[in-house]
Amino acid sequence: MNAADDVLTILRTRSLSGVLEREIEKAILAGEIPAGKRVNENLLATRFGTSRGPVREALRALEGLGLVELIPNRGVFIRQPELEEAIEIYDVRTVLFGHAGKLLAERATETVIARLRDYLEQMEAAARSRDFDSYYPLNLAFHEFIIDSCGNATLAAQYRGLVKKLHLFRARSLVQGGGLEVSNSEHREMVDAVAARDPERAQRAHAEHVARAKARLIAACRKAAGEAQPQPN
Amino acid sequence: MNAADDVLTILRTRSLSGVLEREIEKAILAGEIPAGKRVNENLLATRFGTSRGPVREALRALEGLGLVELIPNRGVFIRQPELEEAIEIYDVRTVLFGHAGKLLAERATETVIARLRDYLEQMEAAARSRDFDSYYPLNLAFHEFIIDSCGNATLAAQYRGLVKKLHLFRARSLVQGGGLEVSNSEHREMVDAVAARDPERAQRAHAEHVARAKARLIAACRKAAGEAQPQPN
């Protein structure tokens, strides 16, 4: 991410359908449009004060990103992953995040490591005072920072796409609060491994952090389903 | 990939812009449209006998897939990765393919392993007789089969997307012929590791197979550039 990319981003956002793409994506991820339901083009067009053309274009872009699904003559539907797909996504995320950790341990500058430690301290402070409202965004920013600092923009883009898709999983809320202290001890191990310049250890720490989130999700789903349907993996 | 997915694919292809998306993607990957150049909407529309609307929608879908780039008021440009990005893509591919190998070793049925061995034999036969024309598609099918058989459709989709992007790299041709026997000995190790049900070994074998392709690409680029610009990694 350099200055040229920023300019490009601004320019892309200038075009009407570009703005629509972002706005509709935001609306979808915020859950404004009922998941799994059809997206009404006319409604969106009138809502944003445009014609249906740009709306359709934005929706096709979102289709390419994998957030919606197109069924001919029926319309655009918001994708809603089943548990099986959520597990798949978590598995890929695990691998990518693990690799990000490895890269970080190999390449991170001292400045980056200092910022990681800074995030860690803030999160620990928030966890101690049970301040979930400030912990959550911190946690998010921490993970974003790791992905952005690993030095592989392609990996970062792929990872972000996966996280977005995971937002569409119906039972996502089940895994939201996954224990502040538990999560933070994992964070500490991640940062320590990076600071120790140990790629293997960093990879393991980062991967296991996501893998445990996956495990929590599966456990929560099983519990919610009343142990009705045993899940593999 | 099951029957339901096939039906969906057929349905998607039925819509005009869906067909256009595939056709335009094919044209781009085949290099019909000069890489890096602007894509002319009118030209494509007349070529396919439609209006510009569906063409624009198809292009926006391809934008979401990361094959083209949209610059407002200037048009759609075919993305052309620099060496740096190609390396990034190879790195992610390495990780994903490695994981596919690991999954395969854990889950592959005997039928799958038998087919892997079958591919291997055919490729070895083609390599012995220096029959490159039949080796290349076999090699492609072999990799596709691995990705499809690992049991993670999300991983498969991501991997395929990366391969497509790599097709846009200008110097891709440099790495095309990477030594038939070398490549095949790597293939043998991959299959053996899977057949031995050794996930760690399979992961290593699969990852290294892609990593070596990356190394060949970098070496070829350096050579082509006359050792002018030393590349990291």
Add this chain to the structure above:
DNA sequence: CGACGAAAAACTGTCAACAGTTTTCTCTTT
């Protein structure tokens, strides 16, 4: 002969309208 600038052509962005399909509603029949 090259560079600059204005006019013209080409192209993209957006819209409104029409055709065809799907969905909903209503009325009839059992």
Add this chain to the structure above:
DNA sequence: AAAGAGAAAACTGTTGACAGTTTTTCGTCG
């Protein structure tokens, strides 16, 4: 009262046209 057929409404798919921007062309000046 429930089920089914037919009509009406709603919605998607596609088109052609117009407005605004960019690119090219062409003529002029240094």
